[in-house]
Amino acid sequence: MRACRSTREVVKDTDVIIAGGGPVGLMLALQLAERGRSVALIEAEREPPRRSMAIGITPPSLDLLRELGLDHVFIQSGTPIREVSVHERGRLVGRLAFDEVLDRYPFILVLPQYMTVSLLRERAAEDARIQLIGGTTVIRIDSHPDCARVLARNSQSGEEQIRSASFVVACDGARGRIIEQLGIPKPGFRYAPGFRMGDFTDRTGLGNSAHLYFGPERPVESFPLPGGKRRWIVRSDWNARPDLAESLSNAVTRLTGHRVDASDMLDESWFQPARALARAFHRGRVALCGDAAHVMSPIGGQGMNTGFADAALLARALDEALAGRAAIEDGMRVYRAARVRAFRIASRRAAVGMRMGVLRGTTASAARGMLIGALLRNRTTHDYLARWFMMRSLPSVASDARVHIRPSESGRRHAFG
Numbered sequence: 198m199r200a201c202r203s204t205r206e207v208v209k210d211t212d213v214i215i216a217g218g219g220p221v222g223l224m225l226a227l228q229l230a231e232r233g234r235s236v237a238l239i240e241a242e243r244e245p246p247r248r249s250m251a252i253g254i255t256p257p258s259l260d261l262l263r264e265l266g267l268d269h270v271f272i273q274s275g276t277p278i279r280e281v282s283v284h285e286r287g288r289l290v291g292r293l294a295f296d297e298v299l300d301r302y303p304f305i306l307v308l309p310q311y312m313t314v315s316l317l318r319e320r321a322a323e324d325a326r327i328q329l330i331g332g333t334t335v336i337r338i339d340s341h342p343d344c345a346r347v348l349a350r351n352s353q354s355g356e357e358q359i360r361s362a363s364f365v366v367a368c369d370g371a372r373g374r375i376i377e378q379l380g381i382p383k384p385g386f387r388y389a390p391g392f393r394m395g396d397f398t399d400r401t402g403l404g405n406s407a408h409l410y411f412g413p414e415r416p417v418e419s420f421p422l423p424g425g426k427r428r429w430i431v432r433s434d435w436n437a438r439p440d441l442a443e444s445l446s447n448a449v450t451r452l453t454g455h456r457v458d459a460s461d462m463l464d465e466s467w468f469q470p471a472r473a474l475a476r477a478f479h480r481g482r483v484a485l486c487g488d489a490a491h492v493m494s495p496i497g498g499q500g501m502n503t504g505f506a507d508a509a510l511l512a513r514a515l516d517e518a519l520a521g522r523a524a525i526e527d528g529m530r531v532y533r534a535a536r537v538r539a540f541r542i543a544s545r546r547a548a549v550g551m552r553m554g555v556l557r558g559t560t561a562s563a564a565r566g567m568l569i570g571a572l573l574r575n576r577t578t579h580d581y582l583a584r585w586f587m588m589r590s591l592p593s594v595a596s597d598a599r600v601h602i603r604p605s606e607s608g609r610r611h612a613f614g
Contacts, residue, residue: 211235211328212519214347214362216335216375218242220251220310221487221504222368223317227265228512230326234519237360238321239349243332245318248466250310252420252428253498255588256302258505268302270316275308276423281407281586283573285566287454291573298583305587307420310501338365338378340481364482364515364525368508371473371488379480385473385492388548390555391434392468395445398461399427409554410453413562415441416554417452429457432555437469470494470551472544478533482525486511490536493544496551502588503543507536539592546585 213229215222218240226236254262254271262268279296282289296303321327330349336357337348345365350357367375376383403419410417418430429449433441441448446459473492478485487504494500514528556565572578584590 211237211360211362212364213237213515214239214345214360214365215368216338216347216365217368217370217373217489218314218318218329218331219368219370219487220313220317220501221508222366223314223321224261224505225366225368225486225508225512226321226327227317227324228261228509229515230321230324231265232512232516233326234512234516235326235328237328237330237362239330239333239335239347239360241332241334241352245311245314247309247311248464251313251495251498251501252307252309252422253502254306254308254313255498255502255586256300256305257588257591258502259302259306261505261509265320267316267320271308271313272306274312274316274423275306276405276421277304277306278405278407278421279304281409283569284408284410284453285569286412286562288566290566290570293573293579293583293586295583295587298580298587298589300587300589305498307422309422312423313501335369335375338367338375338483340365340483345482363519364484366484366486366511366515367489368486369489371471371492373489375483376475376485376489379483379485381475381477381480381485383473383475385471387437388470388472388494388551389436390432390470390551391437391439392430392470393433393441393445393448393465394428394430394468395465396422396426396428396463397446397457398463399425400461401427401455401457403427403455408453411554411562411565412452413557413559415452415557417449418554419449419453419455426463433467434469468495470496470547472548474537474540478536479529484511484515484529484532491540491544493540494547494551496554497547497586499543499547499588503536503540506539506591507532510535535592542591543588 212234213236215226215238218238226238229236259268262271281293283291321329332352333349335347335349339346344361347360369375405421408419415432420428422428431448444459446457449457471492475485475490478490486507511532514532517523518525518528
């Protein structure tokens with residue numbers, strides 16, 4: 198790696214600096230380290246936040262974890278959902294059985310995000326090629342022809358350091374500020390419905406199955422969590438205006454018939470789904486990955502998993518560029534084209550699922566129940582929907598990696614893979 202020249206002291210050079218140590222940033226660090234690349238991962242938090250966030254890990258993500266030797270560790274820590282029961286107006290209209298689909302992982306794994314981060318951090322801490330720098334905030338990034346420099350500040354001491362690398366990747370999430378520094382527009386919008394979400398000690402007897410409860414008023418989603426817990430999600434707002442006056446526990450009890458006690462609540466939060474897509478995925482030697490590049494509705498759990506696939510393909514592109522086998526502009530062109538395509542498919546699916554669930558009124562409820570029942574009773578559509586929710590029908594990272602890129606300046610033709 199070429200040295201990055203500076204008139205100020207520069208802390209140890211690495212191949213790649215990653216700004217943001219959430220699940221996507223950690224996946225990228227591990228994917229790069231597997232390719233022999235040195236990584237400095239800078240994260241503002243010292244410990245993973247324990248608040249409610251993403252919980253679903255789909256089979257394509259388990260494939261990526263298997264490459265790192267982590268799939269069994271995750272499966273042992275999580276809860277596999279093999280079946281989703283769908284109810285309309287108190288009546289079971291059908292079941293979606295993932296374990297009826299031929300797959301290495303015939304389930305969706307439920308694991309709270311803080312546990313996902315903890316497991317990935319443990320593996321990263323064992324790898325000498327990865328520096329974990331916690332409690333530190335990225336202040337500024339400068340991209341130069343032969344390197345990128347990061348100015349970072351320790352949140353406790355206030356000490357500032359300049360670090361250099363061949364490339365920098367922003368994995369600082371949907372609200373990250375690095376994209377603003379790069380001057381990349383990220384147009385988007387918020388969807389009309391808002392949701393309240395709570396994790397409870399589970400006394401329902403629903404086991405390890407997921408349940409979706411629809412009706413004329415509002416939808417309720419329910420997912421098992423490890424350790425005898427269960428997550429409940431209720432639509433509570435419309436166009437940022439609350440329209441659910443009662444407590445989350447009372448709403449769940451009334452709408453599903455399962456008694457949920459407020460004293461069993463472990464955590465509660467609110468979210469309003471959004472959609473946004475950056476106009477570019479890099480500037481010079483700085484790239485965007487995961488929610489920093491795109492945001493979609495979390496309904497269906499596709500956001501974090503799409504970010505994992507981003508990280509896997511970006512790691513290959515950066516490795517090719519670092520090895521001199523491909524020009525970085527070519528690699529970024531392939532990366533953005535492939536991941537924008539995957540994002541658009543996944544975000545449309547998430548939006549369709551959300552819109553189907555929030556339809557209101559007696560007529561809409563009856564029509565939805567008949568449609569879902571018919572789709573789940575038919576073997577062809579049942580299996581298609583199972584793969585749809587398992588994200589098996591999205592473009593795979595392997596297929597993305599086989600996309601050929603145009604000749605570099607030297608006239609040679611390169612391909613990822």
